[in-house]
Amino acid sequence: MTLWTAAEIAQATGGTVHGDFVVDGATFDSREVEPGDLFIAMPGTAHDGHDFVAGAFEKGAHGALVSKTVDGPHVLVVDVTTALDALASAARDRLSDDAVVIGVTGSVGKTSTKEALYAALDRSSRGKAHRSVKSYNNHTGVPLSLVRCPRDVKFAVFEMGMNHSGEIAALTRLARPHIALITAIAPAHIENLGSMEAIADAKAEIFEGLVGDGVAIIPEDTPYSDQLIKKAKRHARTIMTFGSGEADVAPLNQAPASGGGTLITARLRGGRLTYTMRQPGDHWVTNSLAVLAAVEAAGGDVAVAGLALAELGGLKGRGARHRIKVGEGEALLIDESYNANSASMAATLKSLASEQGRKVAILGTMKELGEQSARLHAELAAHVIAAGVEKAILVGAETAPLFAALDGQITVHHVENTDAAIGLTETVIRPGDAILVKASNSMGLGKLVDKLAGGSA
Known part of the structure; x- marks a missing residue:
């Protein structure tokens, strides 16, 4: 099915068509252009997308969205960023009432x-689900993900991120979700937001875009659940919780x-489900409960969702597991190199404790912690020790407080950068080692993972 015609793009954006075309994909990254794509020439601080239009056509793009006349079929608009938002809004408008x-x-x-x-939803809908790829969750990623959404989907899942207050409010009003899910509240971006309460408020902005019989899904196991529920009540008709205890979706046994992972019997609003969460760790148990809550709220098949969770593989940078060659043997490499804050560090270290073999932790700086950086890094020492880590490599100047807290307890090395860690x-x-690699993405520890995984067994 055609994603967009030139006429539809022009109507949505107020642009003018120069050379008719149809597209079945869209991107603003010239490196990602596939034959049949719409290339969106976004302005940028370092590069102007218009400089890459010719290359996009060479790679097979069928058309371009531009604010300057170019060679090749295109829709000409006044401002590409504004046009992207308008096209995203049109994509949302054209979804069926049943989506x-x-x-x-x-x-x-x-x-x-x-x-x-x-x-889970793609399996139960037989391929009629859509989601934002990678971490396309910001002011350009969410609109692009909407533009890419096929008009006949049954389910569409959009990730929304933020660094500052007000950002999620803008994204959710564009996406207009029927269901809004908050996974957890932790001190990520606290440097910009100032307090945990402010972080909770910023995440709760996602409820402001709810439409129809809006459902808010909230983590039970957070000190900020009441704060989130209070905000959700202003916008949602139904509130669901997930987690432990009296949560609407909670584990009864685990x-x-x-074969690895966790066998769980969970209580849902509509009954019980026994399923396997393939990815190991308590944090993945919690993630799976959030998934089941959303599937149930969306009217999806929770039994099929359980099958999908049993087969779920790890994501690059977020739990992918590699058997790597080390000398004459093998070791387990756990790739958590894409993101890190104190809560996710604690969760993945706890999961490392259950792995076989000697535990090695390669940990990089957690960014955007502001004045709390030294304390939060030092407090990781207790989690490192509890995980049974015998050797650690700490990367980045901000990990110095963690080095000081661990020095004398385990064998620990402190280096300034990824190359030194490699x-x-x-x-x-x-x-025989079990090796955890985790840091904020800007530390570049993915390079270390790629180097080690190059020797995958």
Whole structure:
């Protein structure tokens, strides 16, 4: 099915057509252009997308959205950024009344939960689900994800992120979700927002865009649940909670699964479900509960969702697991290199404790913690020790307080950058190790993962 015609793009954006075309995809990254795509020439601080239009056509783009006349079929608009938002709004408008739109945000686990939710809904709808890819969750990523949404989907899942107050409010009003899910509240971006209460308020902005019989899904196991519920009541007709205790969706029993992961019997609003969460760790148990709450709220098949969770693989940078060659043997490499804050660090270290073999932690700086950075890094020491880590490599100047807290308790190295950490791995890791790599993405520890995984067994 055609994604957009030139006439539809022009009508949505107020632009003019120069050379008729149809497209079945869209991107604003010239490196991602596929044959048949619409190339959106976004302005930028470092590069202007118009400089890459010719290359996009060479790679097979069928048309371009531009604010300057170019060679090749295009829709000419006054401002490309404004036009992208307008096209995104038109994409949302054309979805059928039966389609269910779900917004996902949170300080921890939003991308992983979004991917798991998509897998569950795509399976139950036989391929009629859509989601934002990668971490396209900001002021350009969410509109692009909407523009990419096929007109005949049954379920659409959009991730929404923020660095400052007010950002999610704008995104949710564009996406207009029927269901809004918050995964967790943690001190991510506290440097910009100032307090945990402010972070909770910023995440709760997602409820402002709810439409129809709006459903708000809220984590039970957070000190800010009452704050979130109070905000949700202003916009949602139904509020669901997930987590422990009296939450609407909660585990009744859980135990290690024979093939890895966790076997869970959960209480849902509509009954019980026993399923396996393939990805290991308590944090993934919680993520799975959030997924089931959203599937149930969306009218999806929770039994099929359970099957999808049992088959869910790890994501690059967010839990992907590699068997790597080390000397004459192998080691387990757990890739959590894309994102980090104190809550996700604690969760993944706890999960590391259950792995077989000697525990090695390669941990980088947690960014955007402001004045609390030194304290929050130092407090990770207790989690490192509790996980049974025997050797650690700490990367970045901000991890110095953690180094000081661990020094003398375990073998620990402190280096300034990823290249130095890569050099150390040759002498630190050995066959049989379970190695966790985790940091904020800007630390570049994905490069270390790629180097080690190049020796995958």
